Amino acid sequence: EVQLVESGGGLIQPGGSLRLSCAASEFTVSPNYMSWVRQAPGKGLEWVSAIYRDDRTNYADSVKGRFTISRDNSKNTLYLHMNSLRAEDTAVYYCASHVVWGQGILVTVSS
Amino acid sequence: QAVVTQEPSLTVSPGGTVTLTCGSSTGVVTSEHYPYWFQQKPGQGPRTLIFDTSSRHSSTPARFSGSLLGGKAALTLSGAQPEDETEYYCLLFYSRVGVFGGGTKLTVL
Numbered sequence: 626e627v628q629l630v631e632s633g634g635g636l637i638q639p640g641g642s643l644r645l646s647c648a649a650s651e652f653t654v655s656p657n658y659m660s661w662v663r664q665a666p667g668k669g670l671e672w673v674s675a676i677y678r679d680d681r682t683n684y685a686d687s688v689k690g691r692f693t694i695s696r697d698n699s700k701n702t703l704y705l706h707m708n709s710l711r712a713e714d715t716a717v718y719y720c721a722s723h724v725v726w727g728q729g730i731l732v733t734v735s736s
Numbered sequence: 737q738a739v740v741t742q743e744p745s746l747t748v749s750p751g752g753t754v755t756l757t758c759g760s761s762t763g764v765v766t767s768e769h770y771p772y773w774f775q776q777k778p779g780q781g782p783r784t785l786i787f788d789t790s791s792r793h794s795s796t797p798a799r800f801s802g803s804l805l806g807g808k809a810a811l812t813l814s815g816a817q818p819e820d821e822t823e824y825y826c827l828l829f830y831s832r833v834g835v836f837g838g839g840t841k842l843t844v845l
Contacts (some may be wrong), residue, residue, distance in 0.1 A: 648757075660834070662782070670774070670782060670825050672834030683832045686737050724784040724793045 627651045628693070629703075629720050634730035641710050647703040647720030647727055649707075654679045655698045656680075658723055660696065663716035673718070687712075710734045738762045738830050742837035747845055748816045756840045758809040758826030766829060771809035772827040773802055776839075782825065786811060816844050 627639070629652070633645040647654070655677050660675035674684045674694040693706040703720050710732075717729040740759040748754035752809060765771065773786040784793050786802035787808065793836040799815045808828055826837040 663834075669839045670827075670836045672775070672836055674826060675834065676834070677832065681832070683834075685833065720782055721782075721784075723787050726781050726783065729781050 627725050629722070629725055629727035631705075631718065631720055631727045631730035634718065634732045636707070636733045636735065637710055638736050639711060639734055641707070642708045643710065643732060645705040645718055645720075645730060647705075649701045649703070652701075652703055652722070652725060654696045654703045654722075659694075659696060659703045660721050661692075661694060661703075662719045662721055663714075664708075664719070665713075665716040668716075670715070671692070676703070707732070737833075738828070738835050740826065740828050740835045740837040742824075742826055742840045744838070745841045745843065747843045748813065748820075750816055750844055752844065753798050753812065753814045754816060754817050755805070756811040756813075756824055756826075756842070757805065758811075758828065758830055759807070762830070764807040765809045767804065769830070770807070771802065771831065772823045773800075773809075773811045773824060776825065777822045777842075778816065784843040785824075788815060813842075818844050820844055 628650045656672045656678045661673040691709045696703045713736045719729045720727045741759045760798050774782040776782045785796045790802040801812050824840045
């Protein structure tokens with residue numbers, strides 16, 4: 626079964642850093658389009674970042690300069706490195722390809 | 737950053753047809769925005785219904801179809817079922833940067 630499984634979430638203080646991982650099974654993260662999407666509590670979906678077939682990356686304005694997306698082909702894993710975290714980054718973070726979604730992982734930024 | 741607009745709520749009768757739309761603050765939505773449509777039920781993660789305007793995922797029921805209509809992306813549900821009552825989101829790309837719409841809450845009543 627094709628699966629994406631996120632890990633690495635949790636409670637982090639404002640200004641802190643966190644790395645989310647998304648491990649794929651029966652699916653290869655490279656060279657496919659892979660993205661991170663988040664959803665704040667009670668809110669809609671927000672596109673965060675993506676890495677494309679040519680390995681170029683893009684970011685939402687809200688995270689540009691603070692978040693970095695990357696993938697490790699040998700581990701078949703997608704990452705989201707998050708720095709300078711803010712309270713407004715609190716959300717469930719999903720990794721997704723075009724049609725496959727992970728179950729989501731909660732990141733809470735609070736003192 | 738562009739703003740993507742969806743109807744906040746729509747109602748359809750069981751067995752009826754409804755069209756959800758997805759507009760862009762930058763103007764006409766085209767296939768170059770690679771419109772996506774997602775369904776999200778309460779307490780669950782999103783599920784891709786349509787990608788690249790009109791391509792249906794293998795698990796997407798045939799009653800869902802995607803198109804471009806009147807300068808917007810559109811999701812048409814033909815033969816609404818009770819289980820279709822939930823939230824729907826569209827996603828457009830602007831030079832490879834994605835922007836979600838605010839979502840449409842669909843009621844089947």
